[in-house]
Amino acid sequence: MNQIAYIVRDLEARGVRLPKVRCSTPPEASTGISGNSASFRVVLPKDAVAERRERVARLWRKGQNSGDIATALNMPVRAVKSDVYQLQCAGELPLRRLDMAEVKARRASIVELCDRGLTAAEIAAELSISVAIVYRDAWILRKRGDLAPVCKAVKAGESCRKREDHSDILALVSAVAAEFQLSTTDILSKSRYQNVVVARQETCLRALDAGHSVSKIARALGRDHSSVLYGINAAEVRRRKAVAA
Missing domain, CATH: 1.10.1750.10 (DnaA protein, C-terminal DNA-binding domain)
Structure with missing residues (x-):
């Protein structure tokens, strides 16, 4: 009996409920645990998986990247990417994140909110997007000339102004x-x-x-x-x- 079997039996003796595990090789009859060559994976209930993927899809539609979603849901980035792939295969998420018309509308809203003097955090809260998206869109807008190229308001937390007339x-x-x-x-x-x-x-x-x-x-x-x-x-x-x- 290996060390894992000792740990499992000790926990079961204490009344601890363990999640189900899948083994790559059939479990041994004597211990209920496969040998050292087996790999174990926690199997979540289907309801929990569906709920998690629903939250992933909701954040993904808002434009957040895999890292932001993983941080928000406290899960690995690899699991987020796997869920997004499964949802795309099932047709619940589009292959492209956002239509360009939606992107242009969002960036126009960012310019408008910058003119009103809102900070990056306030813009993110107003549009229900992450601050990282505000940083990225503001950088693109400054590069195109829609915002002043010297304006560092988005990262400094100050109000952003359009290009001045010189x-x-x-x-x-x-x-x-x-x-x-x-x-x-x-x-x-x-x-x-x-x-x-x-x-x-x-x-x-x-x-x-x-x-x-x-x-x-x-x-x-x-x-x-x-x-x-x-x-x-x-x-x-x-x-x-x-x-x-």
Whole structure:
């Protein structure tokens, strides 16, 4: 008698009810347990399997992936994939997760909720989807230009904004470029030539004087916040020296 048989008999003697098991080889008559070469698998009641697959199908239709479903139902990912496959074979789940029309409608709802200032968690609760789906759709929307590419609101938990209109700042860039005999591309580039840097800093100062925020100027010029602040201070110093002269 092997160790498993001892454990089983001890549990049965204590009155513990054990689940049924299936053996790959016929069980031994003396112990009720097959030899070391046998493999055991717990057999769940059909009602429990049907209920579990119903919950899997409900979460799967909401767009959650196998990992999210496994976490929500506290079951292995392999079991989730097996249930989804069985449901698809039975015709209870479609082979494709969602129709593209549903995906477009969901992403349009995400854009609308972002404009209203909702966070990622609030959007997920509003649409009854996981936060991971909100992250993924927001990334796709930012890549396509439907949301501002610099907007990190979904992961930061802040409100998300659509792409800003930088036409006013770009008009100032064109004016300064013509004044300094440069091209707009030069000012928007990463060039560190002195005449280009001076023109870029002058653009930052004029945009600030026009009422634009430092953050908006940084986004329009493709710079970070600190670079714009440094440029504004340098342009102000040159302007004061020119006035004093």
